[in-house]
Amino acid sequence: MSRKSSALDKLPPSVIVGVTGHRNIRxxxxxxxxxxxxxxxxxxxxxxxxxxxxxxxxxEG
Known part of the structure; x- marks a missing residue:
């Protein structure tokens, strides 16, 4: 089964960085x-x- 190429196929991969903890660094x-x-x-x-x-x-908070 073939699939047509879309604009999404041409985007570079994303790296997602998750952050937890306090919002502001002292x-x-x-x-x-x-x-x-x-x-x-x-x-x-x-x-x-x-x-x-x-x-x-x-x-915040």
């Missing part, structure tokens, strides 16, 4: 900020050419 803790940034950059490097989506259930 500004007085630069180590946490640096760790999070480094990990996101690592993911971006490994997923070059892919769209990166951040999935979060975090809410």
């Amino acid at each position: 500004p007085d803790d630069p180590a946490i900020t640096a760790i999070v940034r480094a990990q996101l950059e690592r993911i971006a490097t490994r997923a070059r050419g892919s769209r990166i989506l951040l999935l979060s259930g975090l809410a």
Whole structure:
């Protein structure tokens, strides 16, 4: 069974990053900020050419 190509078939794969925890990183803790940034950059490097989506259930409060 053949299927016609659609615009969706031409999209690059997406990488979905799920986040849990507190919404705001404490500004007085630069180590946490640096760790999070480094990990996101690592993911971006490994997923070059892919769209990166951040999935979060975090809410204010």
